[in-house]
Amino acid sequence: MASNLTVNVHPGVYMNVVDTHMRRSKSKGNAQEKCMGTLMGYYEKGSIQVTNCFAIPFNESNDDLEIDDQFNQQMISALKKTSPNEQPVGWFLTTSDITSSCLIYHDYYVRVITEASARRESPPIVVLTIDTTFSGDMAKRMPVRAYLRSKAGIPGAAGPHCAIFNPLRVELAAFPGELVAMQLMEKALDSRRREATLESGLEQLEVSTAQMIEWLERMLSYVEGVNKDGEKPGDAQIGRQLMDIVTSSSNNMQPEKLDSLVKNTLRDYVMVSYLAKLTQTQLQVHERLVSA
């Protein structure tokens, strides 16, 4: 079956799931360890894009599985108004394993999604699990898995006996702005109070240039190590990539081209900067005159 589909998840979805998990209510008798919700997105050729999600209240106590359907439907219609090109494509669960209760949830979702989708045959419905329990052999990580359900059974028998959840490949897809936001949030990993401040362009340039210098030094030491009578084994692939870098840089940064680029644009930038500052000074002067 179409199990070569890739699930492209946007980072906002992950963060929403994590946030919902932290806010799960502890007051319903047995503390809920799981969160469940709907995934929204759109279908593409060969992949399913998941761009948004929201959590729904559900109850899993004593074999009595309840899902708040009205909430689900209302949220779907509300989200449809703001992002009309998104439709429900699946659901998520913050658990470490797929259990039999997932079958029932999945059936429910099949019903909801087939109703909501415009196509005649039922579109592939994704189950996304994010393991927030930090248990078992993945104690230090938070693995993300996606599945597609398919019926399975003994060939020749009347109907399908069981369902198999086929794992799918999960990848991170992001708009360019989202990548920038993620880079900024990673700074919060270093700070003690988990905070990050918006940085100015110059600081960012400083940090990136320092990083580039570090990488170049590492590459240089590697190349020298290989050259010194094979102290380190030379990897042909790395060598090819290095050559690619050097040739492309010498092609694109020919001295005359670079020189003319610098000369031309430097004047323009200085002029624009001057005009901008002049406008600002003018505004301030005008304010003084008017309010005097």
Next chain:
Amino acid sequence: MSTAVTITAPSVKHILLDSLVVMKIVKHVDSELHAGISEVSGDACAGVLTGLVFLDNSRLEITNCFPTVRNEPVIDDDANAAQQYEEQKQQEMLDMLRKFRTMNIDYEIVGFYQSHQFGAGFSHDLVESMFDYQAMGPENVVLIYDPIKTRQGQLSLRAWRLSTAALDLASKNDWRPELVKAAGLTYQNMFEELPIIIKSSYLNNVLMSELALSKSYSSDKYSTRHFDLGSKKSLEKSVRAMMANVDELNKSIQSLTKYTIDKQRHDNMVFSLTQKRQQENESRQARGDPILPMDDIKRIKAPQLQTRNGLLDELLASFDTNALADFSKTVTSENITKLFIAEAVAEEKVAGTKDRTMSSVSSTR
């Protein structure tokens, strides 16, 4: 706008933004740009912010947000339909807030966000919305997100709120030059900017580390977008926007000057007429005739400032221009730095010519 609004001074000094909100805003705006919607019906991708206020720490925590439907163009001039539409939007907002409450998410509205190119886009509508939100709660703010700058590699989010003096004038919706001057309002102290700190929860940090290990991300992560030298087009657009603003500013300044001159003349005229009248009255009194009333003098109309909103347009245009100038300034200075870096990296320099008198603007007819 209601007239009986109590204006309390806000006491929040900075904003703690949850990383989830940042991601949601970026995703909302970027996906609309991606789908090309904003090209068709103007910008103003907007949404509502929810969170909590901590008065003792004087900080505002923004923990979640949701997008609001963009304005449909009013098809018929039926006042009823417009009102129904407003009510419907309110209903949707309340609905969403109720859902938040069910899911244990903070459901108190603490402001709204909007996306504007280059971080400038202060219009009368924005001021009205800001006033409405601040009337609801004195700590509410507006977050302006700049997608262009973010696309160039640097996340740009700024938080603004109206200062108390501006709130005062906005509540009366009266922006006459006298009142503005009396309140000492300039474009610089009309809006207050609040510093933003982005905060991540522990689980979020784990998530970030987990994602960093994913193969597809690490190739994009070290995106050298901010090394890009080719930001000329966006600079052109911002300069053009600045020119439009300066033109508008010019117009409002001319009308202000005209108004001041007219008012001066009018005052002088009234004064001289009153003087003459008084003299006549005295002479008449001396003769015992009835005195002439002063009413008809008072009835001479005082000149009005021609613009619709008094001085508001001028203030907004100045502020807008200021924001645009900020953008241009920072971008150009960064670009100059990048150019120098590129020059330093180049292996050989072309001999001699340090002549920097050429410009890239060839004849563009």
